Amino acid sequence: MSGKAVVVLEAVTKAYGRTRAxxxxxLAVYDGELLALLGPSGCGKTxxxxxxxxxxxxxxxxxxLDGQDVTRQPAWRRGLGVVFQSYAxxxxxxxxxxxxxxxxxxxxxxxxxxxxxxxxxALVRLPAAGAMRPxxxxxxxxxxxxxxxxxxxxxxxxxxxxxLAALDRKLREEMRAELREIQRAVGITTVFVTHDQxxxxxxxxxxxxxxAGRIEHLGTPREVYERPATAFVADFMGASTVLDARAxxxxxVELVGGQRVEARLGRSLxxxxxxxxxxxxxxxxxxxxxANVLPARVASAMFLGDHWEVRxxxxxxxxxxxxxxxxxxxxxxxxxxxxxxxxxxxxxxR
Amino acid sequence: MPAPPGRDGxxxxxxxxxxxxxxxxxxxxxxLGIALGALLQFSVREFIPGSIQTGGLxxxxxxxxxxxxYLRYIWDTVVLSALTTVFxxxxxxxxxxxxxxxxxxxxxxxxxxxxxxPFFTGAIVRTYAWMLxxxxxxxxxxxxxxxxxxxxxxxxxxxxxxxxxxxxxxAISHIDPRYERAAASLGARPWRVFWRVTLPLSAPGIVSxxxxxxxxxxSAFPTPELLGGGRVKMIxxxxxxxxxxxxxxxxxxxxxxxALVVTLALLVVTxxxxxxxxx
Amino acid sequence: MMGRLVVLALxxxxxxxxxxxxxxxxxxxxxxxxxxxxxxxxxxxxxxxYPQFRxxxxxxxxxxxxxxxxxxxxxxxxxxALVRYPVRLPGLWNTMLLSPLVIPGVxxxxxxxxxxxALGLLANxxxLVAAHVVLVLPFVVRSVMVSVANLDPMLERAAASLGARPWRVFWRVTLPLLRPGLFxALLFAVIVSVNEFVVSLFVxxxxxxxxxxxxxxxxxxYTDPTMAAxxxxxxxxxxxVVFLADRFLHLSRVFQIExxx
Numbered sequence: 094m095s096g097k098a099v100v101v102l103e104a105v106t107k108a109y110g111r112t113r114a115x116x117x118x119x120l121a122v123y124d125g126e127l128l129a130l131l132g133p134s135g136c137g138k139t140x141x142x143x144x145x146x147x148x149x150x151x152x153x154x155x156x157x158l159d160g161q162d163v164t165r166q167p168a169w170r171r172g173l174g175v176v177f178q179s180y181a182x183x184x185x186x187x188x189x190x191x192x193x194x195x196x197x198x199x200x201x202x203x204x205x206x207x208x209x210x211x212x213x214x215a216l217v218r219l220p221a222a223g224a225m226r227p228x229x230x231x232x233x234x235x236x237x238x239x240x241x242x243x244x245x246x247x248x249x250x251x252x253x254x255x256x257l258a259a260l261d262r263k264l265r266e267e268m269r270a271e272l273r274e275i276q277r278a279v280g281i282t283t284v285f286v287t288h289d290q291x292x293x294x295x296x297x298x299x300x301x302x303x304x305a306g307r308i309e310h311l312g313t314p315r316e317v318y319e320r321p322a323t324a325f326v327a328d329f330m331g332a333s334t335v336l337d338a339r340a341x342x343x344x345x346v347e348l349v350g351g352q353r354v355e356a357r358l359g360r361s362l363x364x365x366x367x368x369x370x371x372x373x374x375x376x377x378x379x380x381x382x383x384a385n386v387l388p389a390r391v392a393s394a395m396f397l398g399d400h401w402e403v404r405x406x407x408x409x410x411x412x413x414x415x416x417x418x419x420x421x422x423x424x425x426x427x428x429x430x431x432x433x434x435x436x437x438x439x440x441x442x443r
Numbered sequence: 444m445p446a447p448p449g450r451d452g453x454x455x456x457x458x459x460x461x462x463x464x465x466x467x468x469x470x471x472x473x474x475l476g477i478a479l480g481a482l483l484q485f486s487v488r489e490f491i492p493g494s495i496q497t498g499g500l501x502x503x504x505x506x507x508x509x510x511x512x513y514l515r516y517i518w519d520t521v522v523l524s525a526l527t528t529v530f531x532x533x534x535x536x537x538x539x540x541x542x543x544x545x546x547x548x549x550x551x552x553x554x555x556x557x558x559x560x561p562f563f564t565g566a567i568v569r570t571y572a573w574m575l576x577x578x579x580x581x582x583x584x585x586x587x588x589x590x591x592x593x594x595x596x597x598x599x600x601x602x603x604x605x606x607x608x609x610x611x612x613x614a615i616s617h618i619d620p621r622y623e624r625a626a627a628s629l630g631a632r633p634w635r636v637f638w639r640v641t642l643p644l645s646a647p648g649i650v651s652x653x654x655x656x657x658x659x660x661x662s663a664f665p666t667p668e669l670l671g672g673g674r675v676k677m678i679x680x681x682x683x684x685x686x687x688x689x690x691x692x693x694x695x696x697x698x699x700x701x702a703l704v705v706t707l708a709l710l711v712v713t714x715x716x717x718x719x720x721x722x
Numbered sequence: 723m724m725g726r727l728v729v730l731a732l733x734x735x736x737x738x739x740x741x742x743x744x745x746x747x748x749x750x751x752x753x754x755x756x757x758x759x760x761x762x763x764x765x766x767x768x769x770x771x772y773p774q775f776r777x778x779x780x781x782x783x784x785x786x787x788x789x790x791x792x793x794x795x796x797x798x799x800x801x802x803a804l805v806r807y808p809v810r811l812p813g814l815w816n817t818m819l820l821s822p823l824v825i826p827g828v829x830x831x832x833x834x835x836x837x838x839x840a841l842g843l844l845a846n847x848x849x850l851v852a853a854h855v856v857l858v859l860p861f862v863v864r865s866v867m868v869s870v871a872n873l874d875p876m877l878e879r880a881a882a883s884l885g886a887r888p889w890r891v892f893w894r895v896t897l898p899l900l901r902p903g904l905f906x907a908l909l910f911a912v913i914v915s916v917n918e919f920v921v922s923l924f925v926x927x928x929x930x931x932x933x934x935x936x937x938x939x940x941x942x943x944y945t946d947p948t949m950a951a952x953x954x955x956x957x958x959x960x961x962x963v964v965f966l967a968d969r970f971l972h973l974s975r976v977f978q979i980e981x982x983x
Binding site: 146147148167168169170171172173174175177179181182183184185194195198199242243246 | 880
């Protein structure tokens with residue numbers, strides 16, 4: 094990764110009727126990185142991709158590729174590779190012809206085309222699929238052909254629109270790893286759209302969490318997960334418990350139920366100030382393990398195979414969500430002890 | 444163009460290109476419009492016997508339409524069209540039902556081909572065929588049929604069945620069979636299911652099919668021309684007689700205009716009814 | 723069971739004339755009798771050699787080829803415009819494009835005749851061709867629209883993203899995928915044009931008249947079964963064409979008859 098910004102969006106806005114799909118997007122994608130656009134449906138992630146690809150012209154703002162202003166440039170000029178959610182493989186062409194499409198449009202010779210198609214199919218591990226038709230392929234195979242087709246033209250940026258959404262869970266997990274490998278091997282700058290936070294966290298170098306047409310947090314997966322900028326981001330990245338509290342001193346807060354807990358938030362708290370804290374369910378521990386040990390009652394417990402999802406209630410009505418591994422059976426009404434590690438708290442300001 | 448937020452339906456397009464593509468088709472329609480305009484223009488011009496030139500503006504042509512012996516033809520047309528519609532409906536419904544409800548794709552294909560083939564065999568062939576059937580060469584009919592209104596009616600029903608069948612079949616096929624199953628489960632016998640569920644739900648199809656058949660039959664030409672043998676005349680035959688035999692283009696145009704207006708009015712009504720039911 | 727008998731009876735009614743015509747065409751004498759006294763092909767010979775039929779057949783070929791050749795691109799462009807492009811009031815254009823189907827044949831025929839006379843084009847085939855294009859256009863537009871509606875717009879985007887200019891997208895992706903609709907449209911155009919009678923009766927002269935008009939004139943004047951022979955040939959050709967049409971573009975879909983499992 095050279096640190097050069099390959100794709101730049103400046104103050105991009107797009108409205109459909111009265112809805113603002115994109116509300117002032119500023120984004121830079123660096124050479125060689127894999128950036129995820131993450132968010133719920135309607136947040137604008139696909140619209141952002143469409144603007145970069147040139148399928149949609151923004152109402153305001155600029156799009157730059159390698160420093161060049163391409164805002165008004167049509168899609169066929171931009172030299173990007175796009176993999177669509179439905180793959181969009183040409184049904185009337187064989188796999189080879191599909192992959193060769195972009196090369197033919199660029200006027201490559203027959204030998205060159207053949208060589209590069211073979212190379213591309215080998216890269217996605219479908220060396221024998223050349224003569225088949227898209228309808229004869231499974232979903233996973235179609236996706237790989239779509240990827241080969243986009244990569245064979247050696248685009249400067251690869252754009253993926255929910256590439257794994259149409260696959261079943263097992264296949265999705267396999268393809269996730271493969272996608273990452275291929276991207277690393279080729280070293281191509283990639284932007285991909287997803288609504289699945291696990292996917293975004295696992296695959297990307299950076300994540301842009303979007304909501305209602307704006308980017309709420311842009312950062313590395315760890316940053317976005319462990320230090321979310323807003324309540325929305327924190328909630329979207331994973332379930333968590335929100336606790337309203339009041340600061341007692343520099344590092345202690347009082348919860349609604351009167352419990353005093355130590356919270357190391359990386360800053361000194363102002364006594365009397367209200368704070369809003371988040372704690373991830375996997376950080377809530379059962380048993381005594383250090384500071385912040387509190388009695389609790391199990392409100393409900395759901396066994397989900399590799400973990401339990403437990404809803405706990407502290408004194409004073411404070412509710413807590415916990416993820417507990419292990420096979421110890423838990424039932425509603427059980428009295429337990431919980432430990433809330435002081436460094437597990439996140440502060441949420443917005 | 445407005446589209447659901449967060450996603451856009453179609454690739455970026457300029458509306459101007461759409462109109463350009465539509466252009467040639469609109470030119471052809473304009474030509475049709477001009478032809479009809481010429482027709483209407485002639486209908487209000489005076490007929491000069493022996494020439495296809497016309498005189499000044501007049502309402503003589505339309506008054507001629509209302510003359511008693513022409514009025515009779517109009518009345519015959521209305522009656523024949525109405526009877527045709529009723530009989531066509533009765534005859535087409537069972538076939539349409541079979542077409543819509545059959546489970547086998549092959550049977551459906553067969554029915555569809557049998558339904559459509561007369562459609563595409565051409566008016567002259569079909570009418571001539573009826574001339575043979577009704578003409579006592581093959582079968583001695585108890586009642587004289589050829590060159591009588593009854594024969595014309597038989598031919599007209601035959602002519603209209605494909606259209607009615609297609610419209611009804613489309614309407615019936617859109618009725619969820621679960622309604623019929625629900626009725627049966629509630630204790631209704633097959634005939635009652637049909638009477639209380641299927642028939643009412645196919646009403647929009649019945650109405651639009653009837654109106655289309657009536658409108659079409661109103662202007663029917665080859666069937667009454669050949670099967671009527673000059674003794675049964677409908678509006679279209681009068682138009683042809685006046686235009687091609689008497690060269691009275693203005694007079695003919697008045698009748699043609701009448702047929703046009705009636706047909707369009709009926710189809711506007713159909714459109715309204717269809718619009719309300721959104722079949 | 724009763725229902726099936728009724729349907730069969732009705733189908734019999736619908737196909738009876740066809741059967742009669744075919745039987746009559748082989749009748750050895752000019753006076754028809756049933757059952758026929760023998761089989762003869764003389765009427766086929768007569769039909770195929772009758773000069774006016776030959777001239778009319780050539781005319782039909784010319785007019786149908788010209789009108790189909792014009793209607794296909796015009797109709798395809800219109801279908802694309804209505805389905806894909808943000809044209810305002812698409813419903814209105816849709817209705818207008820289907821309107822030739824509802825105009826009474828005698829009205830259109832007389833109108834075109836008057837127009838031809840006004841333009842001094844009475845002896846020219848051009849008005850006849852124009853009329854055929856107008857009459858055939860609704861069928862073409864409907865058939866192509868079905869194919870266009872089934873075309874995934876993402877495919878065109880994919881082609882654009884791979885570097886294809888708009889014209890190339892049309893040529894390499896859109897058009898090939900429209901093939902079934904175009905084929906059906908061509909079929910419909912040919913069938914409708916070849917069989918068009920009423921308007922053609924008004925607009926043609928003895929020199930330019932197409933086959934159905936020549937047949938009409940013959941039937942009015944003669945009573946021998948030559949017409950039966952010609953009709954049988956027509957029927958046979960039509961069956962083949964309709965069968966092909968159903969194979970290539972499922973006719974149920976074109977006529978909006980849903981298939982239920």
